[in-house]
Amino acid sequence: MNSTFKYYQKNYSDLLIKYDFADMSELNKIFLKYITPKSTVLDLGFGSGRDIKFLSNNGFKVYGLDNCKNFINSFSNKNIIVSETTLPYINLNSFDIKEFDSIISIATIMHLNKQEISELIKNIYSILKEEGIVIISYSTIQRVDDERFFEDIDYVYIKNKFEEEKFVEIYNFINDDGMGRDIKWITQVFKK
Numbered sequence: 001m002n003s004t005f006k007y008y009q010k011n012y013s014d015l016l017i018k019y020d021f022a023d024m025s026e027l028n029k030i031f032l033k034y035i036t037p038k039s040t041v042l043d044l045g046f047g048s049g050r051d052i053k054f055l056s057n058n059g060f061k062v063y064g065l066d067n068c069k070n071f072i073n074s075f076s077n078k079n080i081i082v083s084e085t086t087l088p089y090i091n092l093n094s095f096d097i098k099e100f101d102s103i104i105s106i107a108t109i110m111h112l113n114k115q116e117i118s119e120l121i122k123n124i125y126s127i128l129k130e131e132g133i134v135i136i137s138y139s140t141i142q143r144v145d146d147e148r149f150f151e152d153i154d155y156v157y158i159k160n161k162f163e164e165e166k167f168v169e170i171y172n173f174i175n176d177d178g179m180g181r182d183i184k185w186i187t188q189v190f191k192k
Helices: 003-020 025-034 050-057 069-074 114-127 155-164
Strands: 040-044 061-066 081-084 100-106 128-139 168-176 184-191
Touching: 025 050, 025 100, 025 128, 025 168, 025 184, 040 050, 040 114, 050 061, 050 100, 069 081, 100 114, 114 128, 114 155, 128 155, 155 168, 155 184
Parallel strands: 040 061, 040 100, 061 081, 100 128
Antiparallel strands: 128 184, 168 184
16 A cells, blocks of 8 residues: 555545535636536546535546545545546446546646656546547646655656657646645646
8 A cells, every 4th residue: 555545535525525615616617617517537646525516516427546445435426426436547347338538637636746747647548539628737846745656757858748649639737736735736628
């Protein structure tokens, strides 16, 4: 069990509150602008469920995957199916569909090492419909005083990795942290 997994298992109840009260207004605008109305969306690393609840409330058919059993067990919304996976593997066995119109991954990719990031992007490509949209958001600050693993990634690295798999970047944005921390977030939107 790696340090990131242990961190989320141990701290999930505090994180549920923190994450649900984060100001996500900028990211929510991006969701609504780039995800086609009423489409199917998969959230990789759904955490507290904040983003999938927002998307479901806005008419999307939403599915969520996470590796933290405590997040999965504490999530309840009859309109959203959630299940367990350990990225970069994407386990769709619990779902009634195997391809998605859009895939989001918010504050997750920076916890994977570079080999896992490459594998994840390939796996995303294989389950995303043609013309499908991927929205990822991640921080680039190395947090040495944090129990979790953070890979050294940046905008250019992620853009190049997606382009290697034939994705095209259609938008990018840098914003402040929704919880008021001294962190910048990069959000990138790619099209298959």
